[in-house]
Amino acid sequence: MSLKIIVLAKQVPDTRNVGPDAMTPEGTVNRAALPAVFNPEDLNALEQALRLKDANPGSTITMITMGLPKAADVLREGIYRGADEGILVSDRPLGGADTLATSYTLAQAIKKVGDYDIILCGRQAIDGDTAQVGPQVAEKLGLTQITYTEEILSIDKAAKKIVARRHIDGGVETVEGPLPIVVTVNGSAAPCRTRNVKRVWANKNREFTTWGAADIDADPMQIGKAGSPTNVKAVKSIVFKAKENKTLSASDADIEGLIVELMESNTIG
Amino acid sequence: MDHPLMRRIVELKERNFADYGQYDYACKDYEDALDNYDKLLEIAGDVNANIIGVNAEAVDAEGPGCKDGRMIYASKTVENMDACIKAGLNGLTMPRRYGGLNVPMTVYSAANEIVSEGDASFQNIWSLQDCIVTLYEFGDEEQRKKYIPRVCAGETMSMDLTEPDAGSDLQSVTLKATFDEKENCWRLNGVKRFITNGDSDIHLVLARSVEGTKDGRGLSMFIYDKRNGGVNVRRIENKLGIHGSPTCELVYKNAKAELCGSEKLGLIKYVMALMNGARLGIAAQSTGLQQAAYEEALAYAKDRKQFGKEIINFPAVYDMIATIKAKLDAGRSMLYMTSRYVDIYKALDDISKERKLTPEERDEYKKYSKLADAFTPLAKGMNSEFANQSTYDAIQVHGGSGFMLEYKCQRIYRDARITSIYEGTTQLQTVAAIRYVTNGFYQSVLADFEAEAVAPEYKSYAERLVAMREKLAEATEKAKAPGNQDFLDLCARKLYEMSALTIMGHLLLQDTQKAPEMFGKSLKVFMNYAESEVAKHFNYVNALDESQLDAYRQI
Numbered sequence: 001m002s003l004k005i006i007v008l009a010k011q012v013p014d015t016r017n018v019g020p021d022a023m024t025p026e027g028t029v030n031r032a033a034l035p036a037v038f039n040p041e042d043l044n045a046l047e048q049a050l051r052l053k054d055a056n057p058g059s060t061i062t063m064i065t066m067g068l069p070k071a072a073d074v075l076r077e078g079i080y081r082g083a084d085e086g087i088l089v090s091d092r093p094l095g096g097a098d099t100l101a102t103s104y105t106l107a108q109a110i111k112k113v114g115d116y117d118i119i120l121c122g123r124q125a126i127d128g129d130t131a132q133v134g135p136q137v138a139e140k141l142g143l144t145q146i147t148y149t150e151e152i153l154s155i156d157k158a159a160k161k162i163v164a165r166r167h168i169d170g171g172v173e174t175v176e177g178p179l180p181i182v183v184t185v186n187g188s189a190a191p192c193r194t195r196n197v198k199r200v201w202a203n204k205n206r207e208f209t210t211w212g213a214a215d216i217d218a219d220p221m222q223i224g225k226a227g228s229p230t231n232v233k234a235v236k237s238i239v240f241k242a243k244e245n246k247t248l249s250a251s252d253a254d255i256e257g258l259i260v261e262l263m264e265s266n267t268i269g
Numbered sequence: 270m271d272h273p274l275m276r277r278i279v280e281l282k283e284r285n286f287a288d289y290g291q292y293d294y295a296c297k298d299y300e301d302a303l304d305n306y307d308k309l310l311e312i313a314g315d316v317n318a319n320i321i322g323v324n325a326e327a328v329d330a331e332g333p334g335c336k337d338g339r340m341i342y343a344s345k346t347v348e349n350m351d352a353c354i355k356a357g358l359n360g361l362t363m364p365r366r367y368g369g370l371n372v373p374m375t376v377y378s379a380a381n382e383i384v385s386e387g388d389a390s391f392q393n394i395w396s397l398q399d400c401i402v403t404l405y406e407f408g409d410e411e412q413r414k415k416y417i418p419r420v421c422a423g424e425t426m427s428m429d430l431t432e433p434d435a436g437s438d439l440q441s442v443t444l445k446a447t448f449d450e451k452e453n454c455w456r457l458n459g460v461k462r463f464i465t466n467g468d469s470d471i472h473l474v475l476a477r478s479v480e481g482t483k484d485g486r487g488l489s490m491f492i493y494d495k496r497n498g499g500v501n502v503r504r505i506e507n508k509l510g511i512h513g514s515p516t517c518e519l520v521y522k523n524a525k526a527e528l529c530g531s532e533k534l535g536l537i538k539y540v541m542a543l544m545n546g547a548r549l550g551i552a553a554q555s556t557g558l559q560q561a562a563y564e565e566a567l568a569y570a571k572d573r574k575q576f577g578k579e580i581i582n583f584p585a586v587y588d589m590i591a592t593i594k595a596k597l598d599a600g601r602s603m604l605y606m607t608s609r610y611v612d613i614y615k616a617l618d619d620i621s622k623e624r625k626l627t628p629e630e631r632d633e634y635k636k637y638s639k640l641a642d643a644f645t646p647l648a649k650g651m652n653s654e655f656a657n658q659s660t661y662d663a664i665q666v667h668g669g670s671g672f673m674l675e676y677k678c679q680r681i682y683r684d685a686r687i688t689s690i691y692e693g694t695t696q697l698q699t700v701a702a703i704r705y706v707t708n709g710f711y712q713s714v715l716a717d718f719e720a721e722a723v724a725p726e727y728k729s730y731a732e733r734l735v736a737m738r739e740k741l742a743e744a745t746e747k748a749k750a751p752g753n754q755d756f757l758d759l760c761a762r763k764l765y766e767m768s769a770l771t772i773m774g775h776l777l778l779q780d781t782q783k784a785p786e787m788f789g790k791s792l793k794v795f796m797n798y799a800e801s802e803v804a805k806h807f808n809y810v811n812a813l814d815e816s817q818l819d820a821y822r823q824i
Binding site (some may be wrong): 082193194198201204 | 309312357
């Protein structure tokens, strides 16, 4: 049975290859020094989408990204690997968004797409590491969510049911959910397949539909800076250095001592 | 890629870009075509770096199996195949109307080299897709429509030629083909041995269709479709190298088959064409192995410290690595020059089926088919010998560690060993090439190269190459003089190498003119190597005379 699949993807600075000039003297990310890449866990999400498409002929995958015009690169990359459509949500008033404004904007775009069975995205983006956007999109759309997913085990459109395996501390659990649903995919899921030659040749000059704030009927107070209660005070590059080892027993006294020590050093609390 | 011949190749292959507008993935002009080729090779590189190369050691350790008459690939080989299908790396050279990518052999050779660098055993399975070229060239339209799209979609192929008593001597093939009047089809019965990827989806089979014949003229080529059944795998060979490549013994029991092309032309025409394609494939595989040898040797030598410094700093070590690199660059240049020659004549041959060639095109066809025929045995023989030498040296650079099984260099050393044996041993490449030595064709090719412009700073290299050609001419006369075939055959390998090394010297010199930063070092090293090898062979032939033949005969 064919599925309507939406994949949310983000173009991010490649923080895995951080050089000494990664930060500006002002403490912000020096985007010029970091190549823009497809957020790695969004690629894991795309692979899950492609597997659903393989197993359910006739399915379509629509990718949505929010960002600068050059974020269309991730849409093209998705098409190279097997996605069908791409929508770029890009508009000056959308800039400076935190996770709240971003999830609102994406949810508005998804509402405009309208017809969908499943929305997939990566667990988190490597530039922010918040893991908030996926769950917030689910909330705003009033949908169930499965987070930290490693594999979609089955999907039944007629019964409106999905079964997935998700990563939890110390193991995995298998859960069942209703359709439509938001699924965030963990980095431990299957890696994304490579580009396909014919798809690259056919789509290398492809342009994408661009939606601005007005196209998605967005409330100006909920998008961009206006819709973002988060204020970043400073971004610092902190290098952790191992000092001496400390061995603790499992006694209550030792554990309490550790907690006090960590709180005093502001590591927790 | 931007070689002057490339524009002509693309023009012929794309028929002036007639597919543009008809297929969404067709290119619109020369620049677009080159961009597409680059993108294809990037994808091949990606698949190799992230999947094939990563899986190579596991494939080597597991190898294929055999159960209930069927061959089972190593599990990671299956993963590699799936990755190639998803990446669309199948049916590369086939026309778009059958689902192919319509790329020239030159690009296919490059992809072939990339795959081999990662895992030479997987290259065997993947590159057997080029058997489809023979089916395309000699099969009828119905067969083309039936089989080519399947190969473009990732089905595998094999060429079932050798038998227990027919190895290098394919004229002795006995697998029997009989016509089944009732079912209006051919039936195959017999045994094939040493069949690479022998449980493939689509087989090209050499069989004896004329009863009572004993030589090549009674042999025809057949297509066996696995979907019809009738062929079982009796055993899988246990080999020194390319463990992931299943080498099968096949039993044909009344297997239904289709005749491909005309009867009796199986060996003399079709298999010769098939083998020439396969030889180019092995030249590419050998080049990939040389690349792997270079990378392994270089990485280890930069990392390993002895006597207080990295061993790359010792002349005895960098001599080996520089020689590996020089042979690699020269051999690679030979591979691509041969591929370009093949491209031009094959494209013209294909066009000749659509319309009559102009007299100029006919001359062009003749010129390039002769060059392809003369260069293919050089590219295959020399690169496969280089692959053996360079993987040997890569182990030497590793010292004791190289002998231990945990380093990659031991695998590529084992994998390289077959390259100078299958698809015609180096000795048979010499047989194929020797007439171009004795009839002076290589010398005329060299004379053409000598006429090409050379920048003043490279004049001395050009002069040394002239002297090498003169030595070749002298040694050839010496070998021919007595009019004794055995004596000529004894000298043949030396003359073959002298020809090949001198040609490669020219190719590298031309490459260096275009990109001195890439080839300058290799040119210097290769010229020293090639010049001394030519002198060595020259001295050897000079020292030989007919009266010594007895000393060589160990009978």
